[in-house]
Amino acid sequence: MKRSDYPSLLLPDPPRRRFLQGLAAGGVALGLGPWLGSAGAAAQAALAAAGNAVPVLRGTEFDLVIDETPVNYTGKPRMATTINGSIPGPVLHWREGDTVTLRVTNRLKGSTSIHWHGILLPFEMDGVPGISYPGIAPGSTFVYRFKVKQSGTYWYHSHTGFQEQTGMYGSIVIEPAGGEKVRADRDYVVQLSDWTDENPLTVFGHLKKQSDFYNFIEPTAIDFLGDVSQQGLRAALDKRRMWNQMRMSPTDLADISAYTYTYLLNGMTPSGNWTGLFRRGERVRLRFINSGAMSFFDVRIPGLKMTVVEVDGQLVEPVSVD
Numbered sequence: 001m002k003r004s005d006y007p008s009l010l011l012p013d014p015p016r017r018r019f020l021q022g023l024a025a026g027g028v029a030l031g032l033g034p035w036l037g038s039a040g041a042a043a044q045a046a047l048a049a050a051g052n053a054v055p056v057l058r059g060t061e062f063d064l065v066i067d068e069t070p071v072n073y074t075g076k077p078r079m080a081t082t083i084n085g086s087i088p089g090p091v092l093h094w095r096e097g098d099t100v101t102l103r104v105t106n107r108l109k110g111s112t113s114i115h116w117h118g119i120l121l122p123f124e125m126d127g128v129p130g131i132s133y134p135g136i137a138p139g140s141t142f143v144y145r146f147k148v149k150q151s152g153t154y155w156y157h158s159h160t161g162f163q164e165q166t167g168m169y170g171s172i173v174i175e176p177a178g179g180e181k182v183r184a185d186r187d188y189v190v191q192l193s194d195w196t197d198e199n200p201l202t203v204f205g206h207l208k209k210q211s212d213f214y215n216f217i218e219p220t221a222i223d224f225l226g227d228v229s230q231q232g233l234r235a236a237l238d239k240r241r242m243w244n245q246m247r248m249s250p251t252d253l254a255d256i257s258a259y260t261y262t263y264l265l266n267g268m269t270p271s272g273n274w275t276g277l278f279r280r281g282e283r284v285r286l287r288f289i290n291s292g293a294m295s296f297f298d299v300r301i302p303g304l305k306m307t308v309v310e311v312d313g314q315l316v317e318p319v320s321v322d
């Protein structure tokens with residue numbers, strides 16, 4: 001799979017698009033720049049050496065540390081919110097039927113939380129501040145413990161402020177009690193997300209003041225004349241009236257576009273070209289996860305048929321797609 005094939009959506013203009021391909025080796029590993037020598041540099045060097053692999057943790061006991069980590073996706077150094085120093089955080093491998101213990105330590109200046117997305121558990125373990133618990137205060141550790149009652153592909157993320165947008169998310173892979181029913185020779189998580197160099201609060205502020213702030217492909221007078229010549233004046237006017245009455249734009253596919261977003265795959269920018277290796281004839285399982293704060297993704301691998309076998313942790317009637 002080539003990173004350059006993705007994403008095909010919402011890229012306003014070519015120069016910007018090239019820029020937003022990002023740094024070839026962006027992310028945590030190259031976030032060293034101005035902070036070289038700061039705490040955590042050794043951990044980052046280890047990540048750089050690991051290439052494009054997201055760290056994997058297996059078993060029933062997990063220690064997760066939430067901290068700020070310097071990153072650089074576009075040439076501008078920024079601070080991210082990380083789990084064990086990486087974006088995404090580690091892949092958590094669980095087994096159906098096991099009881100897992102997850103100790104989450106907060107090294108941030110403010111409160112944090114981890115919510116286990118799609119996981120069935122007692123409400124006190126759900127990790128939503130203000131609903132199921134007060135959150136995890138700075139300097140403290142919260143211990144989550146619950147029995148794993150399901151299998152499949154899930155993810156986890158902060159449920160506090162905009163921490164998820166700034167890097168605080170990871171994937172969960174749960175092996176079924178009786179082993180995988182659909183066998184594969186290789187198994188890869190493909191976690192898709194979006195990164196902005198802006199403060200997410202600023203992004204939010206822009207949208208509150210102007211909902212199409214990041215939309216640069218609004219219909220123009222020339223588009224209208226094109227509609228008139230194709231559909232006739234009446235139909236063109238009707239169409240425009242319909243959108244105006246809804247106070248919506250026909251190009252309003254997502255509120256936040258590539259104007260500010262760099263799209264990440266397993267924490268790498270498009271130029272980072274995340275690669276999953278396999279041999280000819282092997283069957284590869286890809287676990288696609290949308291961890292975008294605001295984006296949805298049109299997933300395809302040009303020239304390759306894929307079979308969807310599982311959705312949201314549920315086995316489904318296999319469906320062939322591109």
Ligand SMILES: [Cu+2]
Nearest residue numbers: 115117118157
């Ligand atoms: Cu969620």
